[in-house]
Amino acid sequence: MPEQTTSAAAVLDTEDLRSTIAEILDVDPSEVTDTADFKEDLDVDSLLALEILVTLERKYQVKMEESNLQLMRSFKVVHDLLAEKLAA
Amino acid sequence: MSPTAAVTGIALASPLGGSLDATWEALLAGRTGFTPCTATDGLYPGDAKATAGALADDLPDVPAFGRKRLRALSRESLLVSRVGMLAWQDAGFGPGKAPDPEETAVVLGTAAGGLTGYLQVMRDGLTLGPELVSPYAGPQGSLNAAASDLSIAAGAQGSIVTVTAGRCSGAHALTVAADYVRTGQAQAVLVAAVDVLDPLRLAAGERAGTPRPFGADRAGAPPGEAAVVLVVEDAARARARGARVHAEIAGVSALRGGADGASAAAPAFAAALAEAGVAAGDLSLVCSSAAGDPLTDRAEAFAVHGAVGSGTPVHSPFGALGDCAGATALLQVALTARALADRCAPPTAGRGAADPDLPAVAISDGPRDLAGGPALVLTTDTYGQASAVVLRTP
Amino acid sequence: MAAMAAQTGPARVVVTGLGVLTPIGTTVAGFWDAAVRGVVGTGPLTRPDAADFPAALAGEVAGFDAPRAGGERSLALARAAAAAAAADAGIHRWTGDPYRAGVCLGTLLGSRAGLEPAVTGFHRAADAHGAPYPGPRAAPDLTDAVARELGFLGPGLAVATACASGNSALAHAADTIRAGRADVMIAGGVDELSSGIMMMFSSLRSLAPDFLRPFDRDRAGLIVSEGAAALVLESYEHARRRGAHVHAELAGWASASDAHHMTAPHPQGSGARRSMLRALKSAGISPDRVDHVSAHGTGTPSNDRVEAQALREVFGPRTPAVTSLKGALGHTQGAASAIEAVACVLALRDGVVPPTANLVELDPECDVDVVRGRAREMPVRVAVNNAFGFGGNTACTVFTRPSTAGSAR
Incomplete structure (x- = not known):
């Protein structure tokens, strides 16, 4: 079965999230700073943004609204959105 | 006289090695490339395992023409992009020394390219829901993915096609490439062929023994996998640029x-x-x-x-x-x-x-x-x- | 063989037979009548195994109940289209040299859908020891079935350029004839409905909620359909010798790669533009002589915008009459451009361009002459057929009336 499910879904480890996103973007985690702009600085197109969303939904077992895609412009925004979902 | 198509670059990965040289030396020495293999990732009911000709080396250190985000590529796509890079170099091409990208074609032959990716999409879609299928995964499950990824990696903007005809797929690909060169539809063609061990082939090969070509007791072959890329050009043009011609078609x-x-x-x-x-x-x-x-x-x-x-x-x-x-x-x-x-x-x-x-x-x-x-x-x-x-x- | 071709120049390639199975008709006459009337063939999926599909909407070939398992449905669609085209060409079973007659079919997934009943059963039942899947029946079987039935035992293969596969098959078959490796080829495309393709388009958020609306301001994606089309192609000399009726000439063909992205078109439509220009160049026809373009027109926001831009770059602000049959058909995948090639041949024959179904308000970003509302009667002497697949695979074909065949180059 796919590997992404985790029973500790409610725990959000910031650095783990950072490396997850860095792996999707194929960059070093240090490049995924809190404020680096996904589109301008990290070359994230709409498909890659969708890939981030789907990967996070699978890993953390949450439903992230696709209307949020436009908002997901930086690591900090993604982190806060996810933290909010997990707290809900 | 119509132009002659020539092979100016060769690279491959086979069960006997990650290069033509390694494969050739192993063949001369009479070695074989069979190992026990098992399908993983819950793609197939029960165990699909066979003694099979698995690749000796997936070439992880070979750059795929400098393409990034390789994580999203199928194994077939990765292999042909990496082997393609080696064939391109073997033809003497590289930065500043390459044919016009718009005149560089990609032709790929495969019997079942993308099948593993397809089974992964089905697994994820059925177990997690269609909305949770990775948007990168779907296209990797189609027959044309590896050729497309090779063209993207190599920046080849000319004609492109994937051909499939069982074991003869590579010969059809070579025919297309020769047509392109002879009719001026391309200056250079990356001609690729790939098939990897997928769960269906492993399951089908479960009972296969050692292959006995032409032998009295022959009873089928275990499945094997390989990726091959050739560079095909017009022979006269190749000579004019001082390229070594491996063989003429x-x-x-x-x-x-x-x-x-x-x-x-x-x-x-x-x-x-x-x-x-x-x-x-x-x-x-x-x-x-x-x-x-x-x-x-x-x-x-x-x-x-x-x-x-x-x-x-x-x-x-x-x-x-x-x-x-x-x-x-x-x-x-x-x-x-x-x-x-x-x-x-x-x-x-x-x-x-x-x-x-x-x-x-x-x-x-x-x-x-x-x-x-x-x-x-x-x-x-x-x-x-x-x-x-x-x-x-x- | 090669020497003969050299004496007479490259062989001209003509169309002598047509066969289609589509969501709006399963005969050439029925399909064309519905296309010209703007009949829409997509809607709720009604087949008995509809629950196994992850989309509620589709374009089904009605009255065609071949099952999926083992790839039977794709095989049956391919055989039926090929048999119809061969009969139209006056060929019931090939009696000439079997190795001079071949088959080339375009497909996106081949008969991979034939695995789905077993794969679905395995994952749905969460049974780790389900039945083994049927053997690895892959795309070549599609060709094999057609070749055996008709006795076309020469060059035989399937080609794949995703949604451009039909045109790629026509192009390769034409190259095969032009190179003198065959006298006659059955070329076309086939794909059936599959869970896999629906999951793929769903993962890309490309499925429309109600209708496929090419070039419309409110277009919101595509609807997956099934279908098959076959064309009998032969060298002009061969058709003349056997006294075959020539429907049209396949005057030019070309393909090009965006080399840009696996799913997004090149933002400036680089491959699309070069495919059209190269196909026209190979036909020896300048863009201003083109009367009609059968657009790829998938109804996805990015495809239609980029295609319209490429059309304007090739043809200038006054484009030929553009139509997309996908509003009516849905997206018949690897069969799409083969079906649309049949429509081009019929547009040449009848002097009529079908309307783009479901197009209500043209997107200002798609500022080309799209035929909408009702069919347009007009002289059609040259028709261009566009097909663009994911992976940046593009392919175009150019058809001309048989009467202009002699002066085409």
């Missing part, structure tokens, strides 16, 4: 066959010779795709015997590699170009006692010196399909 024929189970081996053999303007007696080598299948080996033996009798050396690499599916024909072309260059035929691994029901052919049983002269690559499959490619040294 003198004639090709790829036929469906299959009437009443009859193989097209003999007509394909004859048609390729006719296109090349080569007499059968002038051939210095026949590279056969015999892998121990009862019917195809028989068809090939009769076709070879009918054309060249028992004088011309015949060699099959598949006793050492297994049935490499859609990569078969192009693998033969690469190895035969090497055999012509070195004037040497490797031994045919796995051949046991000769089958008394087959006509006598001169199966190579040790490294064997070749007379000069063109060679013919003969490929067949169990549906009756057959292809023949005549290669000659420049």
Whole structure:
């Protein structure tokens, strides 16, 4: 079965999230700073943004609204959105 | 005279090694490439495992023309992008020294490219829901993914097509490439062939034993995997830029066959010779795709015997590699170009006692010196399909 | 063979037979009548195994109940289209040299859908020891079935350029004839409905909620359909010798790669533009002589915008009459451009361009002459057929009337 499910879904480890996103973007985690702009600085197109969303939904077992895609412009925004979902 | 298509770059990964050199040396030494393999990732009911010709090296350190985000690529796409990079370099191309990207074509042959990706999409869609299928995964499950990824990696903006015809897929790809070069549809063509071990092939190969090409006790071949990329150009243009020509493609024929189970081996053999303007007696080598299948080996033996009798050396690499599916024909072309260059035929691994029901052919049983002269690559499959490619040294 | 071709120049390639099975008709006459009337063939999926599909909407070939398992449905669609085309060409079973007649079919997934009943059963039942899947029946079987039935035992293969596969098959078959490796080829495309393709388009958020609306301001994606089309192609000399009726000439063809992205088109439509220009160049026809373009027009926001831009770059602001049959058909995948090629041939024959179904308000960003509302009667002498697949694979074909065949180059 796919590997992404985790029973500790409610725990959000910031650095783990950072490396997850860095792996999707194929960059070093240090490049995924809190404020680096996904589109301008990290070359994230709409498909890659969708890939981030789907990967996070699978890993953390949450439903992230696709209307949020436009908002997901930086690591900090993604982190806060996810933290909010997990707290809900 | 119409232009001649020439092979100027060769690279491959096979069960015997991550390069043409490594594969060639292993064949000369009589080694085989079989290991126990099991399908993973919950893609198939129960265990799908077989002794199979798994790749010796997936070339993880070879850059795919500098392309990033390789994580999202299927294994087929990664392999042809990496092997393609090596073939491109072998042709003497690189930054600042390459044909016009708009005149660089990609043609790929495969029997089942993308099947593993397709099964992954089905698994994820059915177990997690369609909305949770990775948007990168879907396209990797289609037949044209590996060619597309190669064109993206190489920046090749010319003609593009994926062809599929079982074990003869690579011969069809080479035919398309030769057409492109001869008709001016491309200056250079990356011609690729790939098939990897997927759960279906492993399950089907569960009971396969050691392959016995042309042998009396032959009973099928274990599955094998390989990725091959050639660079094909117009021979005159290649010479003008000072490129080394590995071999010229003198004639090709790829036929469906299959009437009443009859193989097209003999007509394909004859048609390729006719296109090349080569007499059968002038051939210095026949590279056969015999892998121990009862019917195809028989068809090939009769076709070879009918054309060249028992004088011309015949060699099959598949006793050492297994049935490499859609990569078969192009693998033969690469190895035969090497055999012509070195004037040497490797031994045919796995051949046991000769089958008394087959006509006598001169199966190579040790490294064997070749007379000069063109060679013919003969490929067949169990549906009756057959292809023949005549290669000659420049 | 090669020597003969050299004496007479490259062979001209003509169309002598047509066959289609589509969501709006399963005969050439029925399909064309519905296309010209703007009949829409997509809607709720009604087949008995509809629950196994992850989309509620589709375009089904009605009255065609071949099952999926083992790839039977794709095989049956391919055989039926090929048999119809061969009969139209006056060929019931090939009696000439079997190795001079071949088959080339375009497909996106081949008969991979034939695995789905077993794969679905395995994952749905969460049974780790389900039945083994059927053997690895892959795309070549599609060709094999057609070749055996008709006795076309020469060059035989399937080609794949995703949604451009039909045109790629026509192009390769034409190259095969032009190179003198065959006298006659059956070329076309086939794909059936599959869960896999629906999951793929769903993962890309490309499925429309109700209708496929090409070039519309409110277009929101595509609807997956099934279908098959076959064309009998032969050298002009061969058709003339056997006295065959020539429907049209396949005057030019070309393909090009965006080399840009696996799913997004090149932002400036680089491959699309070069495919069209190269196909026209190979036909020896200048863009200003083109009367009609059968657009790829998938109804996805990015495809239609980029295609319209490429059309304006090739043809200038006054484009030929553009139509997309996908509003009516849905997206028939690898069969799409083969079906649309049949429509081009019929547009040449009848002097009529079908409307783009479901197009209500043209997107200002797609500022080309799209035929909408009702069919347009007009002289059609040259028709261009566009097909663009993911992976940046593009392919175009150019058809001309048989009467202009002699002066085409």
